[in-house]
Amino acid sequence: MTVTKSAQGAAPSLRPARPRYGERVIEGGLFLAALTSIATTIAIIFAIFEPAVEFFLEPEITLTEFFGGTTWTPLFAESQRQFGVLPLVAATFTTSWIALVVAIPLGLGAAIYLAEYAQPKIRSTFKPILEILAGIPTVVYGYFALTFFTPTILKPIFGDSIGTFNMLSAGLIMGVMIIPVVASLSEDAITAVPQNLREGAYGMGSTKMQVSTRVVVPAAVSGIFAAIMLAVSRAVGETMIVALAAGKRSNFSFNPLDDGWTMTGFIVDAAQGDQPTGSIGYESLFAVAALLFVITFVLNIISIRLVRKYREEYE
Amino acid sequence: MSIQAPVRTEKGRALTARPHENLPKERAFRAVLLACLIFATFFLVVLFTYIIVRGAKRFDLALFTNQFSQVNPDTAGGQSAILGTIYLGLIVIVITVPLGTAAAVYLEEYADKTSRINRAIDVNIQNLAAVPSVVYGLLGLGVFVRFIFGEPTLLVGGLILSLLVLPVVIIAGREAIKAVPPSLREGSLGLGATRWQTNWRMVLPSAIPGIATGVILAVSRAIGEAAPLVVIGVGLITFNPDSLDDRFTALPILIFDTAKRPQEAFQDLSAALIIVSLILLIVLNGSAILIRNKFQRKW
Numbered sequence: 309m310t311v312t313k314s315a316q317g318a319a320p321s322l323r324p325a326r327p328r329y330g331e332r333v334i335e336g337g338l339f340l341a342a343l344t345s346i347a348t349t350i351a352i353i354f355a356i357f358e359p360a361v362e363f364f365l366e367p368e369i370t371l372t373e374f375f376g377g378t379t380w381t382p383l384f385a386e387s388q389r390q391f392g393v394l395p396l397v398a399a400t401f402t403t404s405w406i407a408l409v410v411a412i413p414l415g416l417g418a419a420i421y422l423a424e425y426a427q428p429k430i431r432s433t434f435k436p437i438l439e440i441l442a443g444i445p446t447v448v449y450g451y452f453a454l455t456f457f458t459p460t461i462l463k464p465i466f467g468d469s470i471g472t473f474n475m476l477s478a479g480l481i482m483g484v485m486i487i488p489v490v491a492s493l494s495e496d497a498i499t500a501v502p503q504n505l506r507e508g509a510y511g512m513g514s515t516k517m518q519v520s521t522r523v524v525v526p527a528a529v530s531g532i533f534a535a536i537m538l539a540v541s542r543a544v545g546e547t548m549i550v551a552l553a554a555g556k557r558s559n560f561s562f563n564p565l566d567d568g569w570t571m572t573g574f575i576v577d578a579a580q581g582d583q584p585t586g587s588i589g590y591e592s593l594f595a596v597a598a599l600l601f602v603i604t605f606v607l608n609i610i611s612i613r614l615v616r617k618y619r620e621e622y623e
Numbered sequence: 624m625s626i627q628a629p630v631r632t633e634k635g636r637a638l639t640a641r642p643h644e645n646l647p648k649e650r651a652f653r654a655v656l657l658a659c660l661i662f663a664t665f666f667l668v669v670l671f672t673y674i675i676v677r678g679a680k681r682f683d684l685a686l687f688t689n690q691f692s693q694v695n696p697d698t699a700g701g702q703s704a705i706l707g708t709i710y711l712g713l714i715v716i717v718i719t720v721p722l723g724t725a726a727a728v729y730l731e732e733y734a735d736k737t738s739r740i741n742r743a744i745d746v747n748i749q750n751l752a753a754v755p756s757v758v759y760g761l762l763g764l765g766v767f768v769r770f771i772f773g774e775p776t777l778l779v780g781g782l783i784l785s786l787l788v789l790p791v792v793i794i795a796g797r798e799a800i801k802a803v804p805p806s807l808r809e810g811s812l813g814l815g816a817t818r819w820q821t822n823w824r825m826v827l828p829s830a831i832p833g834i835a836t837g838v839i840l841a842v843s844r845a846i847g848e849a850a851p852l853v854v855i856g857v858g859l860i861t862f863n864p865d866s867l868d869d870r871f872t873a874l875p876i877l878i879f880d881t882a883k884r885p886q887e888a889f890q891d892l893s894a895a896l897i898i899v900s901l902i903l904l905i906v907l908n909g910s911a912i913l914i915r916n917k918f919q920r921k922w
Contacts, residue, residue: 334819335733341725345748345793348786352758355765417659425653434660441663443904445847447875448897451882455890456673484666516644517652538753545755547850552882572757579760579854585769597761601754608753612746
């Protein structure tokens with residue numbers, strides 16, 4: 309290992325008077341601990357993609373059907389099985405955009421207020437509230453969506469056109485769950501905007517609102533975009549809310565009032581069915597998970613890159 | 624996150640042209656922004672009120688002394704689930720504290736930040752922190768359950784949840800270590816201590832409050848997770864686990880199951896169980912805040 313001696317060693321010599329093998333062993337041990345994260349990633353990729361590949365190698369399944377078909381019934385009897393993943397994608401898309409319509413404006417508004425307007429006392433009241441919101445288990449949100457929000461709020465508005473399970477309720481409640489994600493990352497980005505930009509704008513006679521909307525937010529835009537990417541990733545990967553409130557019937561629909569089976573919802577429901585290892589039902593679980601992993605992975609990487617970029621720009 | 628805000632706000636206020644603040648447009652904008660936060664607060668109040676009202680009638684001793692029953696929702700409890708969740712939390716602590724701290728020490732104190740492998744580890748940890756929890760469940764199902772252990776035991780559940788929150792512990796640990804001033808290290812090294820002696824006796828003791836806060840928050844996230852446990856096949860088990868090799872159940876699993884049942888009585892039970900898990904979370908988060916305020920040293 310060619311580790312740091314040169315980087316930090318420039319300061320008064322770190323070089324020991326005699327070789328200390330124990331130090332080396334400890335460093336090696338610590339390095340191994342850090343490597344567990346890489347090992348976890350490799351294990352996840354292997355665990356998901358191996359059965360997913362098996363799935364696509366089944367003679368019954370074609371890539372065109374998987375990505376183009378609009379009926380998803382891999383757990384049915386052999387003669388009725390169909391493998392078009394689009395209904396799951398449509399449901400994930402529908403619940404996600406509803407959630408984002410709630411989470412992005414509210415999260416961003418909260419972030420601007422906390423970073424630009426709030427006095428320390430107000431900040432210290434609202435920050436914990438966002439933290440609690442972020443800390444509530446998602447199964448609790450799911451319970452709330454299913455047993456309160458749908459029957460008490462949505463039913464009276466939409467009447468019979470909305471069912472016990474629907475994507476609107478799941479999406480809206482998921483949106484509230486994601487507000488803290490957007491708010492906290494955006495606030496970081498806004499706080500990182502250097503003060504002299506604001507001072508310059510005030511010097512030109514701008515009002516506070518003009519400074520916020522035309523100087524600060526545009527300057528923080530890459531960080532805000534990173535927050536949004538992470539929010540999308542959270543919405544796509546969110547499981548318990550949709551598993552409880554969105555339903556478990558595969559239908560190809562973008563209508564928020566319909567029920568919908570999302571990718572994550574399918575994974576949870578199918579896994580509960582205890583599919584035998586190696587069966588098509590079991591493999592289909594991993595095929596959907598692979599798709600989910602790829603989507604969230606791309607979103608996360610974009611987000612990480614952007615966060616890094618704005619940090620480098622201003623620090 | 625919060626370091627610059629107060630200073631900047633004050634400065635910003637001092638610099639703001641006062642008369643502008645009273646323009647209707649300015650006030651409306653400010654009100655809209657504040658409304659976002661008020662909405663979040665309002666939602667939280669409604670959520671808590673609803674859960675408490677619904678759960679109150681079942682928040683009784685039976686909840687803790689009885690096991691779950693499919694036939695008697697009015698007297699059913701959740702003892703095995705409550706115990707299971709506590710055990711899971713303990714397993715997560717035992718696994719993530721040494722592993723997460725070691726990784727954090729390596730990345731902050733030893734790693735050459737320009738080397739490829741260390742940058743890869745860094746990005747990888749951030750990415751892992753954002754992988755959907757249900758995906759960890761499939762790792763558990765495909766590898767731990769189907770290939771190694773054969774069934775979803777307490778150990779498997781604890782392992783999966785540990786892997787899930789390990790990035791949180793590592794990230795918090797790194798922040799805590801970063802906050803220890805270099806002068807401490809330099810003093811120690813100057814007196815002839817080795818690197819490890821310095822880390823073990825100077826850096827880590829100073830970083831303990833930060834690390835503890837991170838661990839507590841990680842545990843509180845872990846014990847709220849249902850998705851990975853559902854996926855590895857944790858079902859409704861109505862006996863208490865005696866060893867790591869026993870099958871088990873957990874609060875989020877029982878909440879999920881009872882919430883799905885159409886009968887009112889089961890849903891009330893679900894709400895009562897939610898109260899239990901919210902109390903657990905509040906105690907954990909409260910102690911994290913306490914540690915943060917009481918022990919965190921300003922250098």
